[in-house]
Amino acid sequence: MSNKLDIITIGESLIELSTSENLTTATSLYKYYGGDTLTTAIAALRLGSKVGFISRIGMDCFKDYLMESWQEEGLDISHVKPVQGINGLYMVSKNKDNTSKEFSFYRKKTAATNLSIEDVPTDYIQNSSLLYTTGITQSLSISAREAVKEAFKTAKENGVLTAYDPNFTTKIWTEDEAKEAFNDIVDYIDIIFLNERYDSKVVIDSESRDNAIKYMWDKGISTVILKSSADKGYYVGSQGKTEFIKFINEDVTDDTGAGDAFNGGVLHGIVSGMSPFKAAALGSVVAGLQIKNFGAIKSIPSKEEVYKIFKGQND
Numbered sequence: 001m002s003n004k005l006d007i008i009t010i011g012e013s014l015i016e017l018s019t020s021e022n023l024t025t026a027t028s029l030y031k032y033y034g035g036d037t038l039t040t041a042i043a044a045l046r047l048g049s050k051v052g053f054i055s056r057i058g059m060d061c062f063k064d065y066l067m068e069s070w071q072e073e074g075l076d077i078s079h080v081k082p083v084q085g086i087n088g089l090y091m092v093s094k095n096k097d098n099t100s101k102e103f104s105f106y107r108k109k110t111a112a113t114n115l116s117i118e119d120v121p122t123d124y125i126q127n128s129s130l131l132y133t134t135g136i137t138q139s140l141s142i143s144a145r146e147a148v149k150e151a152f153k154t155a156k157e158n159g160v161l162t163a164y165d166p167n168f169t170t171k172i173w174t175e176d177e178a179k180e181a182f183n184d185i186v187d188y189i190d191i192i193f194l195n196e197r198y199d200s201k202v203v204i205d206s207e208s209r210d211n212a213i214k215y216m217w218d219k220g221i222s223t224v225i226l227k228s229s230a231d232k233g234y235y236v237g238s239q240g241k242t243e244f245i246k247f248i249n250e251d252v253t254d255d256t257g258a259g260d261a262f263n264g265g266v267l268h269g270i271v272s273g274m275s276p277f278k279a280a281a282l283g284s285v286v287a288g289l290q291i292k293n294f295g296a297i298k299s300i301p302s303k304e305e306v307y308k309i310f311k312g313q314n315d
Contacts, residue, residue: 005076005128006049006271010151011037011137012112013055014105015062018092018254018295023102026093033066034090034296036136036167039257043264043286043300045075049271052076052128054119054151058085058111079121085111092256092294101254105171107140116143120151129271130161132263138181139172145181152188163191163267165259166199175202191223191270192216193263196235200226213237223276225266227259234262234284238276245280248309249288257296262287265306278314285310 017029038053045051053075057063059082066087070077090105107113115137125131131151138145155162164185168178182203194200200212209226216224217237224237233246265286269279289301289309 003127004050005052005124007041007044007130007132007267008052008054008125008128009037009041010054010115010131010133010148011035012088012107012110012115012140013038013053013057013066014088014090014107015066016090016092016295016297018256018298019094020253020294021094022096023091023093024096029091030295030298031065032295032298033069034257035088036134036165036257036260037132039260039296039300040132040264040267041075042073042297043261043290044268044271045073045264046300047265047268047282047286047303047306049268050076052079052124054079054115054121054124056081056083056085056111056115056119058087059083060086062087079119079124081119083111083114085109085114087111092254092296101256103256113141113144115140115147117147117150120147120154122154125151125154125160126158128160130163130267131155132163132165132267134164135166135168135178135181136172138184139177145184148181149184149188152185156188161190161270162188163193163263164189165193165263166195166203167259168195168198168202178202186219186221189219189221191267191276192221192225193259193266194224194226195259196226196228196230209235213242223270225276225280227262234280236277236280243277243280245277245284247288248284249291252291254294254299255291256294257299258287258291260296261290261300264300281313282306282310285313
C-alpha cells in the first residue's frame with residue numbers, strides 16, 4: 001500500500017461553536033472544529049482521498065480534542081506541530097430576527113500565526129499529488145506567507161499540482177494585501193478557485209468572468225473555477241473551454257465553509273482522475289449537501305451520500 005498522499009493542505013485550525021439560535025437566547029453551543037483549508041481537507045478525505053495537513057496547533061485545552069478528532073477522521077497529522085499558545089475560535093449563530101447567519105471569530109496571536117518556512121517539509125510535499133492553500137493562510141502572518149510561497153515553489157519544482165483560493169474578506173486584510181499575496185505565488189499555481197464577486201475584483205480589478213478566466217490562463221494557471229452566486233453555479237475554465245455547473249441546492253441552512261467544502265470535492269475529483277468539469281460537478285454535490293445543516297465541517301456529507309446523487313446525475 002502506497003504512503004503517498006493525494007492532497008496536502010496548509011492552514012489554521014479553529015474551534016467552531018455553533019447554534020441554530022441567536023446567541024442572546026441560546027443556552028448551549030455545539031463544539032466542533034473548522035478552518036478553511038481544514039474544511040477542504042476533510043471534504044476530500046470523506047470522499048476517499050488520502051489527505052495531510054500542515055499547521056501549528058496550540059497546546060491549550062482544545063489541543064487533545066483537535067488531534068484526536070483528526071486522527072479519527074483519518075487525516076495525516078504528522079506535520080501538525082503542537083506549540084505553546086492558543087487555538088483560534090469562531091461562532092456561528094442566527095441574528096436576533098432568526099433570518100440570517102451571524103459569524104464572529106477570534107484568531108489573532110494564535111499558534112497558527114507562527115507558521116513559518118521551517119514548517120514546510122520538502123519530502124512530505126514531494127510525496128503527494130496536490131498541494132492546496134488559501135489567502136486566509138497567507139493572512140495569518142508574514143512568516144505564514146513566506147511558508148506558503150516556499151511550499152508552492154517546492155511543489156512546482158517537483159511536479160506536484162498546486163491549487164489556491166484567495167478566499168478574500170475585508171475582515172482579515174485589505175485588497176492590496178490580498179493582491180500582493182496572490183502575486184507572491186501566481187507563478188506556481190495550477191488550479192485557482194475564485195468568487196466571481198469578491199476575488200476576481202481583488203486579483204484583477206474586474207468582475208468580468210471572461211476577463212478573469214483569460215487573465216489566469218495568460219498567467220499559466222490551467223484551471224479556473226469561478227463561483228457565481230448571481231448565476232447560481234460555477235464557471236469552469238480549462239483546456240481552452242468554459243462550462244457552467246449549476247448549484248444542486250439553493251435551500252441554505254448555513255453556508256459556513258460551503259465554498260471550502262466545494263473545493264475539497266473538486267480536488268478529490270481531480271486527483272482521482274476526473275476532468276475539472278466533472279470534478280466541479282462532484283464539488284457542487286458536496287456543497288449542496290453541506291449547506292443543509294449548521295457548521296462547516298460537521299455538515300460535510302459522507303462519500304455514500306455524495307456519490308448517490310452524483311452517480312444519479314451521470315447515469
